Amino acid sequence: MxxxxxxxxxxxxxxxxxxxxxxxxxxxxxxxxxxxxxxxxxxxxxxxxxxxxxxxxxxxxxxxxxxxxxxxxxxxxxxxxxxxxxxxxxxxxxxxxxxxxxxxxxxxxxxxxxxxxxxxxxxxxxxxxxxxxxMDAVHTEDAGCFERANAMIVDTPLGSGGSAHRGGxxxxxxxxxxxxxxxxxxxxxxxxxxxxxxxxxxxxxxxxxxxxxxxxxxxxxxxxxxxxxxTPRSLWTQYWRYGRGRADHIRKHLVTPRIRQLIPVLHVLALMYSGAFLTMTKWATAYPVVYGATVLGAGVWAALKNRTRCGLMAPLVLVIMHTGWGLGFIREMIVPMRRR
The missing domain is CATH 3.90.550.10 (Spore Coat Polysaccharide Biosynthesis Protein SpsA; Chain A)
Known part of the structure; x- marks a missing residue:
């Protein structure tokens, strides 16, 4: 530019x-x-x-x-x-x-x-x-497959949720x-x-x-x-902090979260439900199956679009982002951090 x-x-x-x-x-x-x-x-x-x-x-x-x-x-x-x-x-x-x-x-x-x-x-x-x-996501020149997959998927609706400032x-x-x-x-x-x-x-x-x-x-x-x-660890830390920060923001200003911000929270709650009732009803497997198929499909899409096997790491990237953000949000809502 x-x-x-x-x-x-x-x-x-x-x-x-x-x-x-x-x-x-x-x-x-x-x-x-x-x-x-x-x-x-x-x-x-x-x-x-x-x-x-x-x-x-x-x-x-x-x-x-x-x-x-x-x-x-x-x-x-x-x-x-x-x-x-x-x-x-x-x-x-x-x-x-x-x-x-x-x-x-x-x-x-x-x-x-x-x-x-x-x-x-x-x-x-x-x-x-x-x-x-x-912001347009990129990877460093010596990036491994995880970092490359992260750059491929984060700006998509499954990754960032369609934020205007992420690839808009x-x-x-x-x-x-x-x-x-x-x-x-x-x-x-x-x-x-x-x-x-x-x-x-x-x-x-x-x-x-x-x-x-x-x-x-x-x-x-x-x-x-x-x-x-x-790395998976650094990505988890990033989205865990994002989830906690969003919860703190909502609590401080009493604002209503957007639907795309609630999706990771609902994702975690759905996984918890599935785990709790797995042996009691066959419907408990419905969400994990649908979610698993969705992120696996995203990995195949990323691999084909970018012509690299590294795209197959995208499901792991998405799971970390969604679960880290959702758990961070829930944790902050239940046990708020101490304000200084």
């Missing part, structure tokens, strides 16, 4: 760049952080880049330090709270005073040239309070999105992210932003490549 500016704004590219601060939270991201920062910083010497590290012990800090030695507009900071919410809040406080546009980026992503400038421009053009973008192709005003650009003063005024939340801090913030009259624009023309999780 190339940055496209109106003719009367071309001369003001540098001025726009000087208004932008890009915040990247990290915690053990050595495999992707160099590519992430390199893609973000290309041609953006007038922006400020802040890496907020939660105590990485895999070499992430050393990689960032080496890059910071070459780029005066990049700096590394310690995030004592470790989580992403605290990192973005910290960035909103320590950024240069004249930086009024705050952009949150992810160490698991690769960004197209002109990405941050495009977001800043769109924030101004649309009169929005936040601009978000779709339509622009418009939305309730929520990822990788946002904010007006820094508005973000700070609303209290930033809720640092007590395990996950879903961005969705929770969007709820407060909309309640305050804010508008969120999703621009399908500005996209990024997002590296999926590499």
């Amino acid at each position: 190339e940055l496209v500016l109106k003719s009367d704004a071309v001369a003001n590219v540098d001025a726009l760049a000087r208004r932008i601060v890009v915040a990247v939270p990290t915690l053990n991201e050595s495999s992707t952080i160099a590519a992430c920062l390199t893609s973000l910083m290309k041609g953006n010497e007038n922006m400020q880049f802040l890496v907020l590290d939660g105590g990485s012990d895999d070499g992430t800090r050393e990689i960032v330090a080496l890059l910071a030695a070459k780029h005066q507009n990049l700096s590394l900071h310690h995030n004592s709270r470790r989580n992403q919410a605290a990192a973005i809040n910290q960035a909103s406080q320590i950024a240069d005073g004249k930086r009024d546009i705050l952009i949150r980026c992810d160490a698991h992503a690769i960004y197209p040239e002109g990405y941050a400038l495009s977001l800043g421009q769109k924030l101004i053009e649309m009169g929005a309070d936040s601009v978000v973008v779709p 192709r339509k622009s418009g005003f939305v309730d929520h999105g990822h990788h946002a650009a904010f007006w820094r003063t508005r973000f700070v005024k609303l209290g930033g992210y809720d640092e007590a939340m395990l996950a879903n801090q961005d969705a929770e913030y969007d709820t407060r932003l909309r309640a305050d009259g804010g508008k969120i624009w999703l621009d399908a023309g500005i996209r990024l490549d997002y590296f999926v999780r590499k």
Whole structure:
């Protein structure tokens, strides 16, 4: 993607760049952080880049330090709270005073040239309070079959549930999105992210932003490549946290979950029912059979579409996503985490 500016704004590219601060939270991201920062910083010497590290012990800090030695507009900071919410809040406080546009980026992503400038421009053009973008799932070059299958299936309706910000192709005003650009003063005024939340801090913030009259624009023309999780364990942890975060969000704001958000919960409850009544009625096997056939079919589809046997790992990816999210949600509803 190339940055496209109106003719009367071309001369003001540098001025726009000087208004932008890009915040990247990290915690053990050595495999992707160099590519992430390199893609973000290309041609953006007038922006400020802040890496907020939660105590990485895999070499992430050393990689960032080496890059910071070459780029005066990049700096590394310690995030004592470790989580992403605290990192973005910290960035909103320590950024240069004249930086009024705050952009949150992810160490698991690769960004197209002109990405941050495009977001800043769109924030101004649309009169929005936040601009978000779709993510397109990708895998690393040395990926194993599990990671490749994850990238194949996560953006499908069976994987992400059809979220507009996961592979979506339509622009418009939305309730929520990822990788946002904010007006820094508005973000700070609303209290930033809720640092007590395990996950879903961005969705929770969007709820407060909309309640305050804010508008969120999703621009399908500005996209990024997002590296999926590499292992079953890391994927399970990710979706377990997602489920818990969504439950915490719902409980905090008393909002009604969408149908697609309830499907993983109903999935887990159906499996529990099947297990409890397996020896009592033949109907107890109905859901596991239908579900098993569905995810196996998805694996065959992924393998044929992508012409690789790795697609046959997609059923495992889906089972982990659905069950991890559903169990995380139920766990949080029954035993809420202690708010700090």
